[in-house]
Amino acid sequence: MISFHTSPLAQPGSGDSGGMNVYVRELASALAQAGVECTTYTRRTHPDQADVVFVEPGHRVVHITAGAFDLPKEQLPSVLPEFGDAVIDHMKNVSPADALHANYFLSGLVAHRIKHELDIPFVTTFHTLAKVKAEGGDLESEWRHDAEADIIACADAICVNCSEEENQFRRLYGNPRGRIEIVAPGVEHAFFAPGERHGARRALDLPDDVPVVLFVGRIQPLKAPDVAVRALAALQRPDALLLVVGGASGAEGDAEVEHLQSLIQELGVQSQVRFVPPQPHHILSTYYRAADAVVVPSRSESFGLVALEASACGVPVVASGVGGLLTLVDHGETGYLVPDRDPALFAHYLREIIDHPLHAAALGRRGAERAKRYTWSFSAARLRRLYTDLGARELVACG
Numbered sequence: 001m002i003s004f005h006t007s008p009l010a011q012p013g014s015g016d017s018g019g020m021n022v023y024v025r026e027l028a029s030a031l032a033q034a035g036v037e038c039t040t041y042t043r044r045t046h047p048d049q050a051d052v053v054f055v056e057p058g059h060r061v062v063h064i065t066a067g068a069f070d071l072p073k074e075q076l077p078s079v080l081p082e083f084g085d086a087v088i089d090h091m092k093n094v095s096p097a098d099a100l101h102a103n104y105f106l107s108g109l110v111a112h113r114i115k116h117e118l119d120i121p122f123v124t125t126f127h128t129l130a131k132v133k134a135e136g137g138d139l140e141s142e143w144r145h146d147a148e149a150d151i152i153a154c155a156d157a158i159c160v161n162c163s164e165e166e167n168q169f170r171r172l173y174g175n176p177r178g179r180i181e182i183v184a185p186g187v188e189h190a191f192f193a194p195g196e197r198h199g200a201r202r203a204l205d206l207p208d209d210v211p212v213v214l215f216v217g218r219i220q221p222l223k224a225p226d227v228a229v230r231a232l233a234a235l236q237r238p239d240a241l242l243l244v245v246g247g248a249s250g251a252e253g254d255a256e257v258e259h260l261q262s263l264i265q266e267l268g269v270q271s272q273v274r275f276v277p278p279q280p281h282h283i284l285s286t287y288y289r290a291a292d293a294v295v296v297p298s299r300s301e302s303f304g305l306v307a308l309e310a311s312a313c314g315v316p317v318v319a320s321g322v323g324g325l326l327t328l329v330d331h332g333e334t335g336y337l338v339p340d341r342d343p344a345l346f347a348h349y350l351r352e353i354i355d356h357p358l359h360a361a362a363l364g365r366r367g368a369e370r371a372k373r374y375t376w377s378f379s380a381a382r383l384r385r386l387y388t389d390l391g392a393r394e395l396v397a398c399g
């Protein structure tokens with residue numbers, strides 16, 4: 001596994017750490033449990049990080065020194081050659097591999113190079129793509145567009161999360177030479193399962209008798225936390241609380257936090273919004289269980305683990321009708337899908353949930369039932385078969 005720009009060991013919920021970190025960590029561990037030994041290579045971001053961390057039997061994370069520990073994200077491409085050299089060296093001398101799996105386009109560039117140097121297949125999961133982001137209004141550099149095109153032209157397989165994402169990929173990028181494989185992410189049901197709301201609220205010091213709406217995720221424009229705040233204001237329930245769990249992320253993260261603060265003032269909902277710093281992954285289940293509803297107002301979303309985790313905890317989800325969220329939320333059955341991130345419509349559906357507890361409980365029950373389809377061991381089984389198939393095929397030729 002290549003996870004160049006962010007480590008599976010990092011705390012998700014702020015900076016560059018989110019769903020991809022959870023995906024790499026959970027998948028590599030599930031693969032290891034399925035008998036596929038995994039080494040994840042990531043860039044060292046702190047001098048104290050050990051060269052090798054044994055996450056569990058069969059899964060280790062190798063920290064590679066390439067550039068300053070605190071290198072800004074824009075400068076990361078300059079250390080790709082150094083990082084690639086060190087990974088090749090490790091693979092040749094310590095840990096030979098049968099297949100490479102790159103996460104995010106920067107890792108894809110590394111894997112592409114290694115494929116040619118070591119003659120092994122490479123699989124890529126983009127997590128986000130420049131053309132998809134552009135459709136949501138977030139523009140990326142031409143360099144990134146070109147880099148993604150190079151990766152797509154030579155990847156032996158491209159993993160997408162759902163058929164919705166496959167359709168979107170083919171619409172924007174055409175048919176690649178390598179195969180497109182749907183590998184849905186999973187959810188750790190041992191942590192994310194329905195539980196008692198009263199106990200969860202007590203644990204979080206939240207009152208029992210007020211509506212609680214939850215937003216979980218990295219604070220950046222792509223995640224549209226401002227829509228959550230606007231929806232809270234449009235709800236016109238002065239007793240309702242909005243919890244925002246997560247921290248600033250990306251170049252515009254700090255500005256987005258400031259924007260949120262002034263929006264909260266402007267809408268007069270200061271006493272109703274509580275910011276909570278990023279929480280260890282498994283602890284989030286308590287936050288989900290405490291909530292009446294979880295809002296996911298993202299501009300684009302390749303999958304949306306937060307929506308899946310909320311459903312697994314039996315909590316209705318009100319989400320934007322984009323990307324993977326279209327697959328995860330069954331409109332009117334497990335939650336609601338909102339077109340165009342309309343805050344008034346978010347508020348309308350939140351009211352449906354808050355004012356009709358029996359209906360809300362039914363949405364939650366069906367969501368939890370539906371979430372059972374998604375397990376990391378199932379995702380790992382698909383990948384295991386894919387890696388084996390690719391080992392027996394001719395590699396996609398570049399150019």
Ligand code: UDP
Pocket residue numbers: 011012013014017018019020022216217218245246277278279280281282284303304305306307309
């Ligand atoms: N997350 C977490 N702690 C936090 C906030 C988020 O563990 O405080 C996790 C969350 O449980 C989810 C992931 O970060 O698994 C976010 O994934 P998602 O697909 O929703 O968004 P992404 O970060 O990929 O855009």
